Amino acid sequence: MAAPLSTVVDVYFTDTKRTRLSVTNPCRQKGIRKCFIHCSTSNSTPEAPPTPTSDSKKKSTSLSDQLAPLANKTLSTVAGDQSYAFSKGKSTWVNPTKAKRTVLSSERQKRATYSYSPQLKDLKRFVHKLNQCGSSEDEFLPSLEEIPRPLTRENVLLILNTLKPWQKTHLFLDWIKTQNLLPMETIFYNVTMKSLRFGKQFALIEELAHQMIDTGVPLDNITYSTIISCAKKCNLYDKAVQWFERMYKTGLMPDEVTYSAILDVYARLGKVEEVISLYERGRASGWKPDPITFSVLGKMFGEAGDYDGIRYVFQEMESVGVQPNLVVYNTLLEAMGKAGKPGFARGLFEEMIESGIVPNEKTLTAVIKIYGKARWSRDALELWQRMKENDWPMDFILYNTLLNMCADVGLVEEAETLFRDMKQSAHCKPDSWSYTAMLNIYGSQGDVDKAMKLFEEMCKSGVELNVMGFTCLIQCLGRAMEFDGLVRVFYSSVERGIKPDDRLCGCLLSVVSLSQGSKDEEKVLACLQEANPKLVAFIQLIEDEKTSFETVKEEFKGIMNSAVVEVRRPFCNCLIDICRNKDLLERAHELLYLGTLYGLYPSLHNKTDEEWCLDVRSLSVGAALTALEEWMWTLTKIVKREETLPELFLAQTGTGAHKFAQGLHVSFSSHLRKLAVPFRQSEEKVGCFSATREDLISWVQSNSTAAATAT
């Protein structure tokens, strides 16, 4: 869902007098060049290399853009409000102006060397004994009386380093302070903080830091990076920033470790501008970023789905002379997936293998997930084969990802084999994720019997089904029109305390449309009433023909605003279906209009000079038919006004991989016949209907002749 692309960045960059530097040809980069080679040797469509014209070609002439001035068309997004134009502007910004003041120290903080004394074994045995006892003050402090002396600095460090859990480390630090035997050093605090970080005790870490400040023990880079990383672990990003700023204020220069830690904080906050700015200021100070930095940047751009950002990372690695390591590859693979570039991901993966790096579970999870989402079953199966042949590492996340991939590409038997393997394995027993994946597979195949059998098996085995699993099951039963079973499953989820989320509500909403006209309509509606009364109220509102468009619009906005972004389009699709089922065609068109207005159908209309395409692949049947009608009206008007038309018209429905997804093509096709419009199944493209300009013009003319004769 598009938050309006703001001009924040333009302002920002104008402000700092940045100059625009065009991105170098991605083919010049080693990694990307190889990607192209791999792309072209596969069954799947490679991404087109980015061209400067790709954006202008896609010049939007959608209904929403045409109507934009009529209304405020902004829905809030749940995601952060950080909009930036770095990616959308198809450009990379650098600051070539002269070096600014130094922002990070060129040398990493040196560690003091220390070595443990010869009584190390005794002492270790003693600490292990301490680790066995309870962590309360009453249990722990008395046992400290038996501590082997002398309490040298080295011995104290050994104890602090070895004590577990954090409560004991913390108590021990306090205890040394009261013993007053040694001057308190920074390193004592740092080691203690590390232990506290393990226990996610940020408040205590902060307390220790203040104690250091109060008692004049200096905080160093290790202290700060530990504080920052603990804040991060506790999702206290503002705290991390606060301590980082304090560091500068006290005149301590961060070294590369602290610097990359704070880059990651800004990255997780989605503050891409700040990260780029900090990164470039660091570079201008002469810093040579390392793989960890590139991993941070890569993850950030991946989260933003920003392919240009990812290319920027490649460029920077090349210009700095850093070779990606396993983690960097993993991060960039994941990022490529999130940026919707499966072909580049595949190329990158092959490059990684060629370079001699052995993939780990995370690598394979990322790549399998990408192939699944891209519906590249051949690549996915080949990779799976290679995983087995090479004995590459597997874990249960990878197993579950493989199952999800099978769901994505419709591999039922393969999934069943995997699922059996998991049951027989020692360490990868199926969990609720695995069951959910299987329910998803059976659901999308419409195999109610197997889905219900699995549900019963789960109940017996004690694996807790979560809201996602229930959603899959309900979807499966709904599509099979088994409403009684569905209602039972829904209430059993309520009994188990499952809180219906927006996806479950969307699923119920679609079942409402399926149940319309059957005897179970009311029962299904009652489930939705339980899960989301506002949706039911809205349905009643739109079903009342007296309700004004303005009212519908206001309520529609309210419903969509309170729903998470991913379900807004499905909600709108279902609502249109519901209207069409009740023969409320006008209302259906109003809803499609509103959905378009609020950006729920951003790629419905694609126009080039040569062809106009109506892409209904993400629409429900009812919404697709409504969009087709709308399109034909518009085209009729354009023909009558004798405005410029392209050579070719396309309507794209796709042909779904799943049993239930195939209905769109069929319904669309029959609606084309019903409207008697001149679209024919395209011979070149499956899931596509096409018409020429001549077809269309003569259709409009014969229609108007017919209309004239009729009157």
Next chain:
DNA sequence: CTAGGGTTAG
């Protein structure tokens, strides 16, 4: 082993 930063699931 002996103080600090980065990567896996709807």
